[in-house]
Amino acid sequence: MRLRAQGLVKMFPGVRALDGVNLDLRPGTVHALLGENGAGKSTLIKVLTGVHRPDAGVVEVSEDDATWAPVTFGKPQDATAAGIGVVHQERNLVPRFSVAENIALQSMPRRHGVVDKSAMRALASRCLQQLDLHLDLNRPVAELSVAQMQLVEVAKALATDSRVLLLDEPTSTLTSQEADRLYAVVRRLRDDGACVVLVTHKLDEVFAIADTVTVLRDGRSVAEGRALSELSRSDVIDLMVGRSFADLQPDPTPPKDRSGIAALELAHVSTSVGHEDVSLTVHPGEIVGLYGLVGAGRSELARALLGLDDITSGSVLIRGQEARIRSVADALHRYGMGYVSENRKEEGVFLEQPVTRNVAVTVWRRLSAWGMVRDRSESVLLDTYVDRLGIRISGHKQLAGQLSGGNQQKISLAKWLAADCSILVIDEPTVGIDVRTKASFHTLIAELAAKGLAILLITSDLPEMVTLADRILVMHDRQLAGEVDNVAHDYAASSRQVVRYMHAEHVA
Amino acid sequence: MTSTTETAAVATQPRRSRLLGTEVILIAISVIAFVVLTVTTGGNLLQPGTIRAILQYLAVPLVIGLSQMVVLAVGQMNLSVGVLTGLSSVVAAGLMVDSGLSPWIAVPAALLVGAGVGLANGVLVVLTRINGFIVTLATMTIIAGLRYGVNGTGTYEGYSPGLVKLGRASVLGLPVVFLIALVVAIAVALYFRNTFSGRRLLASGGNPVAARLSGISNDRSLVVAHTISGLLAGIAGVLVLMLSGSVNASIGDDLLLPSFAAPIIGGVVLAGGVVSVLGTCLAAFVVRLVDVAQAQYNINPRWVDLVVGGVVLGAVLLSHGREGKDDS
Numbered sequence: 001m002r003l004r005a006q007g008l009v010k011m012f013p014g015v016r017a018l019d020g021v022n023l024d025l026r027p028g029t030v031h032a033l034l035g036e037n038g039a040g041k042s043t044l045i046k047v048l049t050g051v052h053r054p055d056a057g058v059v060e061v062s063e064d065d066a067t068w069a070p071v072t073f074g075k076p077q078d079a080t081a082a083g084i085g086v087v088h089q090e091r092n093l094v095p096r097f098s099v100a101e102n103i104a105l106q107s108m109p110r111r112h113g114v115v116d117k118s119a120m121r122a123l124a125s126r127c128l129q130q131l132d133l134h135l136d137l138n139r140p141v142a143e144l145s146v147a148q149m150q151l152v153e154v155a156k157a158l159a160t161d162s163r164v165l166l167l168d169e170p171t172s173t174l175t176s177q178e179a180d181r182l183y184a185v186v187r188r189l190r191d192d193g194a195c196v197v198l199v200t201h202k203l204d205e206v207f208a209i210a211d212t213v214t215v216l217r218d219g220r221s222v223a224e225g226r227a228l229s230e231l232s233r234s235d236v237i238d239l240m241v242g243r244s245f246a247d248l249q250p251d252p253t254p255p256k257d258r259s260g261i262a263a264l265e266l267a268h269v270s271t272s273v274g275h276e277d278v279s280l281t282v283h284p285g286e287i288v289g290l291y292g293l294v295g296a297g298r299s300e301l302a303r304a305l306l307g308l309d310d311i312t313s314g315s316v317l318i319r320g321q322e323a324r325i326r327s328v329a330d331a332l333h334r335y336g337m338g339y340v341s342e343n344r345k346e347e348g349v350f351l352e353q354p355v356t357r358n359v360a361v362t363v364w365r366r367l368s369a370w371g372m373v374r375d376r377s378e379s380v381l382l383d384t385y386v387d388r389l390g391i392r393i394s395g396h397k398q399l400a401g402q403l404s405g406g407n408q409q410k411i412s413l414a415k416w417l418a419a420d421c422s423i424l425v426i427d428e429p430t431v432g433i434d435v436r437t438k439a440s441f442h443t444l445i446a447e448l449a450a451k452g453l454a455i456l457l458i459t460s461d462l463p464e465m466v467t468l469a470d471r472i473l474v475m476h477d478r479q480l481a482g483e484v485d486n487v488a489h490d491y492a493a494s495s496r497q498v499v500r501y502m503h504a505e506h507v508a
Numbered sequence: 509m510t511s512t513t514e515t516a517a518v519a520t521q522p523r524r525s526r527l528l529g530t531e532v533i534l535i536a537i538s539v540i541a542f543v544v545l546t547v548t549t550g551g552n553l554l555q556p557g558t559i560r561a562i563l564q565y566l567a568v569p570l571v572i573g574l575s576q577m578v579v580l581a582v583g584q585m586n587l588s589v590g591v592l593t594g595l596s597s598v599v600a601a602g603l604m605v606d607s608g609l610s611p612w613i614a615v616p617a618a619l620l621v622g623a624g625v626g627l628a629n630g631v632l633v634v635l636t637r638i639n640g641f642i643v644t645l646a647t648m649t650i651i652a653g654l655r656y657g658v659n660g661t662g663t664y665e666g667y668s669p670g671l672v673k674l675g676r677a678s679v680l681g682l683p684v685v686f687l688i689a690l691v692v693a694i695a696v697a698l699y700f701r702n703t704f705s706g707r708r709l710l711a712s713g714g715n716p717v718a719a720r721l722s723g724i725s726n727d728r729s730l731v732v733a734h735t736i737s738g739l740l741a742g743i744a745g746v747l748v749l750m751l752s753g754s755v756n757a758s759i760g761d762d763l764l765l766p767s768f769a770a771p772i773i774g775g776v777v778l779a780g781g782v783v784s785v786l787g788t789c790l791a792a793f794v795v796r797l798v799d800v801a802q803a804q805y806n807i808n809p810r811w812v813d814l815v816v817g818g819v820v821l822g823a824v825l826l827s828h829g830r831e832g833k834d835d836s
Contacts, residue, residue, distance in 0.1 A: 308721075361707075368703075372704070
C-alpha cells in the first residue's frame, strides 16, 4: 500500500501547525521524518493517525500506484483500519495484561462474545514471529524491559495488519544494542513490503537505516521524499534549520558585563531527575538560553532549581550566597526568583479566576491587611501591567480563561514581575502564540534584561533562541553539551553550532 | 485587531461564566415554586407560622451545604459532615445534661469538636495522600460510632431552656436560627471573596499545579478547607440543638445527601476552584420547598429523596454536558 498526503493544513488557535505538507510513503521503504522542535512532526503524525482532522489537504492510498482512493480518518480506529499503525514515544501498554493480551488488544479475536484465547495467542505469536522475537506470551508486560516493551508495541501495530508503521522517537529510551535490535526488526518489516516511518532526532540512525527523507520546517515540507543517498549530513541540517535569514537578523547586542557577582549560579549540580554536573551562571542583565531536544531535561532542571525536584549534589548560588530552595514559595519570597512556566493553561494561569487575581496571586501576602485582600489593590496592580505589557482585557473581572493564549502568557509573566523578581526562569514563552504577539514578547523579554533582570530562557524555538539569548547552552541527555556565544545573533552561524552540539555524540 | 487571538479566546469556555446563569435560574425556580405552592395550597404558605417553619428548617441544610462547598472548593469531598453535625450536637448536649455545664461552654465545645475533626480529616488527607473521599468515608464511619459512644441510644432532653427558646425565637419575623445561618453564609462569601486564605483555597482547587508554581502550599489549602468544613458542621450541630430541644445519636444520618445537593445544584464545580455561596443557599431553599410540598400535599416522604436525588443527577449531567463540549 502506498500512502500519500498533499497540501495538509492544520490550524490551531494562533498557529498554523501544518501549512502545506506533502508526504509520499512507498511500500518497502524506511522513510525518515525530520524537523526541529515545533516544525510540525507531531501534528503530522496525529493527522495521519486520525487524532486530528486536517483543515485542508488530502490523504490518499493506492494499491497499484495508478488508482488513488482518498481516505478520511474521523477517529484513530479509522486509521488503524486503513492499515496505519503507530508506536508513540510514550508507552501505550496495559502493564498488568500479558504480552499476548497487549498485542491483541486492538483486534481481540472473539467467539460467542467472549475472547477466543487460543486465537488471541495464535495472533500474538504470529506477530512476534514476524519480528523474529521470542517472548513468553503469558508474561505480564510490566515484567519486561523497556526495549522489550517497545518491541511489543511494534507487534501490537502489526496485529492490526499495519502496512504503514509510524515509529515516533523509538530509540530515545533504548541502549545502542537495543536500538540495533529494533532496527533489525525495522529492516525485516521493510523487506516484507511495509513502509516504516521513522521520526527521530538521531541523524546517524537516519543515515544508517532510512532510504528516503521528508524534512518539515515551520509546518511545511521543505524536502519531500528525497533519497538519502543524495544528501549529506550537513545538507540535512541545513534543510532542518535553514531559513530566509534576512528577516531573522536582529542587531548584535553589546556583550553583557559579566565581571560582577552572578545573579544565579549553578555549580556542579546533580538532581534526582538525572542531571549530572551542570554548571552555569546568569548575570544581571543577561539572557542565557538553554536549548535542547524535548526530553533533554531543560524544564526538569528549572523545576529542580525551584525546589520541585531534589538537587542531590552541587550548589546553587544566588547573588553569591548559597541558596537552599525547597519550594516555589522559597524561591519567590527569599530569593526573588520566578518561574514563568511552560504550559500556561495547565501551570500558569487560573482559567476560572478573574485576571486581577491571576496577576496578584504571588503578592496576596503583600497586598493583604489583616488577612483581607482588597479588590481595589489588585486592580491597581493589574492596571500597571496592562499598560506595561500591553495585555488586552475587557475589564478587571474578565476571567483568564477568556483571554487569548498570548494574553494569558502575559498575565503569567506579570505575576512574577509584580513580585519584583530579579531572576526569571522563562520556559517556552511563545508556544502556540501568533507571530505578532510573539514579536512583542521578544521585545518585552529583551527589555526586562536591559533593566537588569537575570533571565534563564528555555525555548525549543531555535530562531527565538538566537534572537534573544546572549549565550546559548545546549543540553543533551541531562548534561550540558556545549556553549554558543550568541552576542552577534547571527542565525546561520549560531544555529549550525547549536545543532552540531545537539548531535555531538554522533559527529566525528 | 488580530483575528487569530480572537479565535483563541473563543476556544476556552470557563465554567465560571455560567455561574451567574445558574443563580438566575435558581431564583426563577424558587419564585415559581413558591408561587405555585402558595396558590395550590390556598395561600396556606403565606401564614406567618408556615413561613417561619420553612426558614427555621432551612438553617441546617444551608450551613451543611456550605460545609460541603468549602471542601468542594479545593476539589475534595467530605462525607463526614452529616455525622459530624450529629456528634457536635450530642457532645454539647452531653456536656450540658450529664456534666451540667452552661451553654456558654457547651456551644464552643461543639464548634471545637467540629473544627478538630475537620482538622484531623485535612491532616490525614495530606499525610496519607489518600483521596479525601476515602479518608472521610473512614472518619464518617468512626464518627458515626462515636456518636453512640456519648450516650448510647438514649435521648438528651431538657438542656438549656434558654438555648432552645432562642432557637424558636424570631427577630423582625425571621427565625434566629435562620439569621445565624445567613450570617454564616455571608461570612463564607466574604471569606472566598476577600481574604488571602480564601483566594489561596480557590487557587489550589482551580489549578493545583499553577498554585504550587505560584508559591501556594496546596497541602495547607487542603487542611484549611477541611478545618473550616468541620467548623461549619459544628455550627450546624449547634443549630440542631437550638431547633429540636432533644437530640440523640441518630442526628446527622440524613444530612449527607442535602450537603451535596445544595452546592451541586447551586453550580459549584466538583473539580474545585469555583464556588457560589448564593447558588448554594438558593439550591438549599429549593430543596427545602420540595420538603414543604411533601408536607403540604401529604406525599410519602420517600418521594422527596427521589426528587432531590434526581435533581442532583440532573444538575451534574447538565454541567457535564456543558463542559464536555470543550474537549470533544
